[in-house]
Amino acid sequence: MTMTITNLPRDLVEEILSRVPVKSIGAVRSTCKNWNVLSKDERFANKHIDKAAAAARETVYIMITGASRDYLSNVNLCETHNKNFGLSINGKAISIAREHSDQTLYLSRVFVSSGLLLCVWRTTINNRSRLFVWNPYWGKRSWIERPPYCWYERFAFGYDKACGSHKILRLRTNNSNKHMDIYDVSSYSWRTLDATFDRHLIKYIEIGLSLKGNTYFESEGRFLHCFDFTRERFGPSLPLPLPPSYPSRDSVFLSSVKEEKLALLFSPRSTFRVDIWVTNKIEDPYVVSWSKFFKVGTETMQRIDHRFRSGHFFIDEEKKLTVVFDMYGQINKSYIIFAESGHVRKVDLGQYSGASVLVGCYIPTSVQI
Template sequence: MMISNLPRDLVEEILARVPVKSIGAVRSTCKKWNVLSKDERFANKHIDKAAAAAREKEYLIITAGGSMDYLISVSIYETCNKNFGLSINPKAISIERLGHSGRTVFISQAFLSQGLLLCVWSNSKSRLLVWNLYWGKRRWIECPTHCLNEKFAFGYDRSCGSRKILRFSNDSPHMEIYYLSSDSWRNYDASFNRNTIKYTEPGLSLKGNTYWYARDYESKDGFLHCFDFTRERFGPRLPLPPCSQSFHTVSLSSVKEEKLAVLFSPWDTDSALDIWVTNKIEPYEVSWSIFFKVETMQQIYHGFNSSHFFIDEEKKVIVVFDRYDEAYYICGESGPFRKMYPREYLYTLAYKHVGCYVPSSVQI
């Protein structure tokens, strides 16, 4: 019997076992498969099976190459001699760079929340892009006004699943929330004093909310700050892990959209590099445990400065990108850091780590 003559239920069961990265090939094979693959019931079944069968996690990274930005996926693999390496998908997805006042503008902020990617271009008339990578659907969003030093947050209401975007700036009294379900903006009245808080890096979407590493303008103390999209309010200042040394940079990452990880990068090679992971993380409560510690940075390039990192909890592996040397450092639990220059691939100037990708059937 030809596959075209098989019952729909059997065809659906076969196609549901196809890897998520190959769904584009399925859709282009024939009209019947294209219609089937875009059915929401099939999509949910396909995503569930793919997640259960996945041996490798995909980490999305935005890179620069020529006149375009690209979205690439990176996964960690284990070699036969118990080392770890990086597999970079050469099939990068191009992302439009926006022009503004005669110059090209790069993506300044990016968020990944339940399979939806939000890209923000700085100084570009505040244009936003929401993108479902599984469906290949994009939505462009125009902000009603433009102001300097804008901050964004991306998440969803955990009571109903409604997707939302928060927009604010320390240079403007206005704060706004965009609702994807109604394609509309609404003014938001903040209940905290933004002038006392400095957000040093873009935020990180996690479990429907957005978290920032922030500092107090007067005391210089660092802490986590969260916007709760369900209650539509900012939470209290959450404590960081009990580290006593001074650090050059503090970077955030996510672990399967369930935990938050924080990397403390030291000023010098005589100090330790620490990575901590949350045991519990909510807008009003956090607890920590140490995940990885490098007692001396002398085994790493002297000018090391991390701009992004990701970890695999099961494999006990960390990957850190050195933005000065444009190299990856990868290390397992039992071995020293290895430095990798993935020069054989295009688009390797990685400048923004987005997060661990989990496909979503959500329509936008």
């Protein structure tokens, strides 16, 4: 009897399919009814995610935005023939279908927290925001009911460590009034917190990022602030590893390292240099300490004649590399690779110049939404 994949033992089929990349799981489900059922089995899903998570810890994902669709694509560092490093961007990625192909919506911001993505959309008509939470592994999304309109708002995404439920933070202002709202993904409901926040935070929450359930963001380049989604409160101001006094026009950007550490890029415009730091200790919203990853000297930056205007970046600690995406403006979008050895390489993104939103390290989850 000839053995084909259609009559292999279930355990063997499960082992084979568990090695399929996450981005291809949709194709697996559409191949046949049996594979569709198997791929949605909890035991298989956990096995597949464990394998995918191990690979994902070495992979960075970016959002590619287009005229009719947006998608999540993985980016890998690859060594070129001349011993330089470049990026390999996977063109076959996980697509985010727009609701009814609505051309009035554009993707404004993406937040990642423990395998779920919060996508913030804006309308081209009145710039009002729309939100949905998306699990790329299951290919499912949940549109979030909008709270009452306000003239200025910012969002953050994290989860409650006590119960595991994901939550959305909304900071809003109307005239001089400031409010904090929380959306609980598990109960599908908004509520207003009996708390307030520093007036400067709402200007900077766009560059906040989720790490270990909480959201961190910098305030005027001088302090870190952390929103604790378990206690639903801001922690104290945390110090940044920067000079005590410097011009506000200097560039300060945050990123994360494999959902384990915070990273910071500091570029003073007066000297052109770049300092890159990572946390060696971070304990929720109350304690943080930093160590220097490496720095790029003034002469190197002058050689490529570049000043940072946007701060999407990621770090490969093993290779001692930092990749910075310059997504400012509409043309000539590029990425720059810095090496600890002092080498630097600037590359035009070319056909991927629409990659305007950096997501960071995405690790799949079986959480249902």
